[in-house]
Amino acid sequence: MKKIILTAIAVSASAMSFTAAAQFAKPEDAVKYRKAAFTVTAAHFGRMGAMAQGKAPFDAKIAAENAEIVANMAKLPWHAFGEGTETAETKAKPEVWKQNAKFKELSEKFQAESVKLVAATKTGKEDAFKAAFTATAGTCKSCHDDFKNK
């Protein structure tokens, strides 16, 4: 009985966890998944970027729609960086696995800033949006600098 409970806890805890490589049949599937998640994230982040940089007119509603998608997407890729996925065709540097605690910390900063970005868009204030966008973009860059090959 104890074993069953422990197994149940383990399954439950691993559902969205960092090293749940078992959720993918093959390492290539995990890599394809995480690339896909970043592709969707980047598209919506880019639409906000156009507004933040003054290339598109600021529209609070559009900013909020995109920020919400980014905040949802920001939760997803990390469980696809499990052990065994570092040897597949990937732009992820070996540091993702060698310095996994730091990678996890940066991924959590991005998630936290993306939630703040949603809140900023909902104020309807362009300045608040731009500041939160810049902060979120900074978390992308700091992680890419250390953990992603160009």
Place this chain on the structure above:
Amino acid sequence: MKKIILTAIAVSASAMSFTAAAQFAKPEDAVKYRKAAFTVTAAHFGRMGAMAQGKAPFDAKIAAENAEIVANMAKLPWHAFGEGTETAETKAKPEVWKQNAKFKELSEKFQAESVKLVAATKTGKEDAFKAAFTATAGTCKSCHDDFKNK
């Protein structure tokens, strides 16, 4: 002034609309985006599928987490099927554009069923989950049959 208001309405209405090809710089970007959105969707739908088919033990919490991701993802790909994206490398059949109203209708059925699937997972009842999963999977199949090449 009237023109400004109309423009504002048009921009706002097009944000998540079906033919907003202008949101992508190139048709290839739209195709890459929609493929990515479906990749993420399929991964999470597949995890529920394993439970629905008895290949994995039913866990209402894991089912709910995956169902919520699918319901969020289900909103995304459609605006990337804009005019001009039918000539890129795609598995989408020409019928997506020739019978666009039907395509839109089926995409909306998938979205509606995925929302019901979230509700079903939250009941915690395996039977309700399986029934809603089957209904949602049916909307995938009916759209793929008519609008996606193998």
